[in-house]
Amino acid sequence: MNAPAPLAGLKVVEFTHMVMGPAAGAILASLGAEVVRVEPAEGDKTRTLLGSGAGYFPMYNRHKKSISLDLKSDEGLATARALAAEADIVVENFRPGALDKLGLGYEALAEANPRLIYCSAKGFLPGPYEKRTALDEVAQMMGGLAYMTGPPGRPLRAGSSVIDVTGGMFGVIGILAALEERHRTGRGRLVQASLFETTVYLVGQHMAQLAVTGQAASPMPARISAWAIYDVFETKDHPVFIGVVTDSLWEKFCAIFGLDELWADESLRRNNERVLQRDRILPRIRDLIAGFSRAEVIERLEGSGLPFAPIGKPEDMFDDPHLNAIGALEPVTLPDGRVTRLPTVPIAFDGQLVARASALPLPDADGEEVRSGLSSAAASAATR
Numbered sequence: 001m002n003a004p005a006p007l008a009g010l011k012v013v014e015f016t017h018m019v020m021g022p023a024a025g026a027i028l029a030s031l032g033a034e035v036v037r038v039e040p041a042e043g044d045k046t047r048t049l050l051g052s053g054a055g056y057f058p059m060y061n062r063h064k065k066s067i068s069l070d071l072k073s074d075e076g077l078a079t080a081r082a083l084a085a086e087a088d089i090v091v092e093n094f095r096p097g098a099l100d101k102l103g104l105g106y107e108a109l110a111e112a113n114p115r116l117i118y119c120s121a122k123g124f125l126p127g128p129y130e131k132r133t134a135l136d137e138v139a140q141m142m143g144g145l146a147y148m149t150g151p152p153g154r155p156l157r158a159g160s161s162v163i164d165v166t167g168g169m170f171g172v173i174g175i176l177a178a179l180e181e182r183h184r185t186g187r188g189r190l191v192q193a194s195l196f197e198t199t200v201y202l203v204g205q206h207m208a209q210l211a212v213t214g215q216a217a218s219p220m221p222a223r224i225s226a227w228a229i230y231d232v233f234e235t236k237d238h239p240v241f242i243g244v245v246t247d248s249l250w251e252k253f254c255a256i257f258g259l260d261e262l263w264a265d266e267s268l269r270r271n272n273e274r275v276l277q278r279d280r281i282l283p284r285i286r287d288l289i290a291g292f293s294r295a296e297v298i299e300r301l302e303g304s305g306l307p308f309a310p311i312g313k314p315e316d317m318f319d320d321p322h323l324n325a326i327g328a329l330e331p332v333t334l335p336d337g338r339v340t341r342l343p344t345v346p347i348a349f350d351g352q353l354v355a356r357a358s359a360l361p362l363p364d365a366d367g368e369e370v371r372s373g374l375s376s377a378a379a380s381a382a383t384r
């Protein structure tokens with residue numbers, strides 16, 4: 001059976017680099033859209049990043065075609081405009097005004113293609129900050145996420161490009177909303193997504209906490225939990241997370257681990273009462289869990305309905321039995337010919353994931369095919 005491709009038939013042109021813009025395009029491509037990525041002649045510099053950046057290109061540029069264009073030349077600009085003239089969607093995430101100066105901004109491209117949906121992914125939405133340069137880490141620091149992640153006085157960014165990726169996801173949400181609107185109006189629209197406002201949306205729950213309680217949220221390592229048992233516990237070998245988030249689960253937890261005396265204490269029957277007595281309960285639970293191996297704890301909790309989790313590392317995911325059983329890791333051929341497996345978009349349609357094999361394109365790998373596929377009408381419109 002072929003993988004679901006609900007966006008098949010849609011044409012997307014990408015003027016992107018790094019993560020946020022490519023992530024938006026990667027989602028559209030995984031869902032079946034034809035995505036053409038415009039790169040400079042020497043290839044996107046994201047391809048050659050080292051360290052933590054080495055995974056950006058393979059993760060966020062699968063299922064795409066590559067064409068190399070010199071956007072400073074008349075020929076390159078004409079081809080770019082021709083691509084946009086036939087596209088349903090353009091995605092870009094360069095600095096504010098960069099593409100406008102080249103005649104590749106929304107107003108110019110929409111004049112030739114009124115049905116075009118143009119997604120501009122930036123650091124900030126239009127306003128006082130819009131000219132600032134922003135990266136994922138800048139947004140996390142500025143928007144309160146780093147403050148909430150690290151211990152008091154030590155802001156710490158999250159352990160992945162969570163704002164870049166989530167910002168790209170919001171871009172896709174905007175694109176899909178604009179597509180639905182286009183079914184009714186016949187016209188496209190400018191969609192704008194951003195890093196800073198995405199971060200603020202994610203910390204909105206903590207803003208709401210202040211509004212409700214009158215007390216500002218503490219950083220997560222120092223937070224007052226909503227539940228008495230909601231933490232990482234050491235075992236004989238590897239740590240495990242356990243959460244007891246309802247009163248019925250408290251009864252079940254006590255039964256599973258033989259905590260008859262705690263269950264008999266009626267002052268612990270309700271969640272908020274347990275939270276207030278957390279300092280009394282937790283040492284007993286920590287001592288108990290420390291006497292088991294991780295496997296023994298998981299064996300007891302499996303199927304119980306209690307939330308639990310072994311503490312995984314990214315490299316552990318390659319061999320995760322669940323991910324491999326459902327086909328959530330798709331084969332990807334790297335530019336050097338090696339084959340790895342990387343996560344597909346985590347959406348199932350009628351129970352089937354969209355995973356399918358792909359190979360990362362070399363710069364301009366599809367240039368000849370893309371150029372030859374442009375209609376004469378699009379090429380003519382692009383040169384006007």
